[in-house]
Amino acid sequence: MDRIAHFHGKLSSLAYGGDYNPEQWGPEVHAEDSELMREAGVNLATVGIFSWARAxxxxxxxxxxxxxxxLDRLARDGVAVCLATMTASPPPxxxxxxxxxxxxLEDGTRLYxxxxxxxxxxxxxxxTYATRLVxxxxxxxxxxxALALWHIGNEYGCHISRHCHCEVSTAAFRTWLRARYATVEALNEAWSTTFWSQRYASFDEIHTPRTAPSFRNPAQQLDYRRFSSDELLACYLAEKEVLDRLTPGIPVTTNFVPLAPTLDLFRWAREMDVVSYDSYPDPHGADAAHETxxxxDVIRGLKNGTPWLLMEQAPSAVNWRRRNGRKPAGRMRLDSWQAVAxxxxxxxxxxxxxxxxGAEKFHSAMVPHGGRDTRIFRExxxxxxxxxxxxxxxxxxxxxxxxxxLLDWPNWWALEQEAHPSSDVQLLAGARALHKPLYDxxxxxxVLPLDADLSPYALLLVPHLYSVSxxxxxRITEYVRAGGTVLMTYFSGITDEHDRVHLGGYPAPFRELLGLRVDEFDPLPHGGRAELSSGTGTLWSEDVLLEGAQAVETFADGRPAITRHSFGAGTAWYLATTPDPATLRSLLDRIRAETGIEPVLPxxxxxAQARTRIAADGTRLHVVYxxxxxxxxxxxx
Structure with a gap:
């Protein structure tokens, strides 16, 4: 039986429930849990996340x-189990x-x-200890x-997000670099170590990027981020190997933290039967619905559009923000249907x-401290x-x-390093800015990785693709040549995968596609604005020289701010600034009209938002929220 079919076979409808930690309670509470789970319609419980010390x-x-x-009690109650491997928190x-x-830590501090x-x-x-337990x-x-699904670890990289700088990690980093570059000469070339006399004579001279007097080598930091993601993945895979060998028919997952630069999620998703995600939008956030x-959309794209699991969300307030606002009545329901949509x-x-x-005692739950007679449990x-x-x-x-x-984690890591023209250029902010007009x-x-098949799409959005091979x-160029439309934002096509500048004028690999050359960057001061022929721009401006493209919008001094270039059978658009929301919405509406992209439901x-899911029998199900x-x-x- 297909692994996902096994999971679905344990359920009769969408999985509903949450983290269940019965070890925190006694028999009287366990009996009430059974009663309340039946009352609430719970059909899946995640068990054992932090149970290593008990087991x-x-x-x-x-x-x-x-x-x-x-587990026996849950099985009798008709509740399937997502069983955790318990390895997220080792016993003292x-x-x-x-x-x-x-x-x-990078400054030598040991965490306890x-x-x-x-x-x-x-x-x-x-x-060794972790896999032995598994x-x-x-x-x-x-x-x-009761076993429906394995849950390996928990929120990898949530707290040790930049890996570790101990001697064991240093030795592992050197091994990883040997595998990547084979020779120290190749590493020196990739890392541009002729700068600041950083040339290495041996891999044994290399350390993790620890605290240093000034700017650290950007290519070294980029490889360290790759290494960190890979080492955490190796921990996951060590446990997965045990599970695949002993329980080959049971699907395996782990839960990703709210979208972060820690792990290369496209790389991780290849090793998961189903992707799982923890979502914690801020009830006080003005644009929380769109951000979520x-x-x-990112999480759905990790495995080519297959369904994913909302592994965690809060029924109401969390405990870890400075101000932990509650979700008002009905918000839990709306947030849940948004995930399904x-x-x-x-x-x-x-x-x-x-x-x-414990530290999360004020984190809301399906059954609050007040028990059954509470708004949250009724909802x-x-x-x-x-x-x-x-x-x-x-x-x-x-x-x-x-x-x-398009979204790429190594590009994210490279883009937001130090010593750049402006620290205000942030990948997620740029991506959300392009996504928002479509959402509205x-x-x-x-959302796609760089190696995805682009041909099914009429429009491709490319935010700040700073580091690109x-x-x-x-591949992006050929997509447009074949008839696609691309909208690319500034500070794209600047460096290669080793963070070395593409020579030949910015953005060298995209100059022909975009029909322009950027002569010089001109980032705006903090809070600064640039007047456009209609609207305003923020964060960035630059000196664009047209080489076949047409200026659709200009800065007040006449420099091109938004350009359009016919290329092959397609069209390439370029933003030399971040336009205000109204201007960007108008632009995306125009591009949608040209490409024939319509709302999900007229x-x-x-x-209001609508998204469509296709049932097994071909029925189209529109989820509207x-x-x-x-x-x-x-x-x-």
Missing amino acids: EPEPGAYDFTWLDTH WLARLHPETLPV PGSRQHWCPSSPVFR EQLAKRYAHHP AFHY HGADSVLFFQWRASRG ARALGAELAAHPALLGSRPERAGAAL ASVACD ESAAA GLPPG DHEAGEARVERG
């Missing part, structure tokens, strides 16, 4: 009897016996137990009737029952019934969009 209280002394009781005894497993994720990703000792879990629960929609096969929360103690109960009423949504595939946006028009947009640039009121009006519904069409 292995002493090295090699495993105790799963408590877990047997809970591991640090006592093996202090070398603790991570070290008392929180979570206190482990060095390169540590072979940590991986083997015990897999052997014990391989055929348990953009994040969901953008491709989620689950609506899960952190957590089922609010903790009495959770109503939402469970509503989701269960639409079983055809489970496994339905999101319909492919007509527009796409209820137009679907997919010659081959990737050629006639929606302003603020409107945060302003507080409405959500499912239509067949």
Whole structure:
């Protein structure tokens, strides 16, 4: 049986529930949990995320009897289980016996137990203990009737986001570099080490990019980010190998944190049966609904548009912001339907029952401290019934969009390094700016990696593609030559994959495509604005010299600000600034009219969004949601 089919076979509708931590409570609460889960319509519980110390209280002394009781109870109650490997937070005894497993910051500070994720990703000792635990879990629960899905680790890179700088990590970094470059001469060339007398005679002279007197080598930092993502992935894969070997029919996932530059998610997604995501929009955020929609479009794109899992969200307030606003009545429902609209096969929360103690005791839960007689639980109960009423949504595939946006993690890492013309140029801000006019028009947009097939899309958005290889640039160029339309923003095509400038005038690999040359960057001062022929620009300006393109908008001094260039059978647009929202919306409306891209559903009121999912029998299911009006519904069409 297909792994995802196994998961779906444990459910009758979209997965609904959340993190369940029964080890925090006693038998009386467990009995109430069973009753309330039935009442709320819970059909999936994520169990054991932070249970390592309970399952292995002493090295090699495993105790799963408590877990047997809970999994058996959940199975009897008809609740499937997403079983965690428990390795996100090692027990204190591991640090006592093996202090070398603790991570070290770039300034030499060692991090200690008392929180979570206190482990060095390169540590072979940590991986040995972790995989040993996973083997015990897999052997014990391989055929348990509740087991629907494996959950490896938890939020990789959430706290050790820049990996570790201990001697073990340094040795691992050198090994990684040898595999990437083969010779130190090739590394010296890639890292431009003739600058500042940084030439290496041996790989053994190289360290992780630790605290230094001034700007550190940008190519070294870029490779370290690649290495960090790969080392965390190696931890995940070590556990996955055990699970694949002992439970080959059970799907495997891990949950990604709210969209961050930590991990190369396209690379990670190739190793996952289904992508999982934790979503925590700020109720106080003025544009939270759009930001969340953009994040969901990114997550959906990680595995070519297949359904994904909303592994965590908050029923109301979180505990970790400076000001933790609650979600008003109805917001939990709307946020949940938004995830389903953008491709989620689950609506899960952190957590089922609010903790009495610990750092997250004020993080909201489906069952608050006040229990059943609370607004949150009443809303959770109503939402469970509503989701269960639409079983055809489970496994339905999101319909492919007509527009796409390119996103690349190594480019993100390179773009936001120090010593650039302006630190105000941020990838996600630029990507969301291009995505927002489509969202406002209820137009679907997919998010793609650089190596994706671009041919199905009429419009390609390319925000700040600063670091790009010659081959990737050629693929974008050929896409337009063959009839596609591209909208590219400034500071694109500047360096190669080693952060070395493409010579021949900016943006060298895209000059022919765009029909222009950028003579000089002219970033705007903090808070500065540039007047356009209609509207204003922010953050950036530059001196654009036309080489076949036409100026559609100009700066007040006559310099081109927005250009259009017919190229082959297609069209290339270029933004030399960040236009104000109205100007950018007008531009995207014009481009959509030229490319024939329409809203998902015609006639929606302003603020309403619709996305389409295709059920197994071919039925088109339109999920419509409107945060302003507080409405959500499912239509067949």
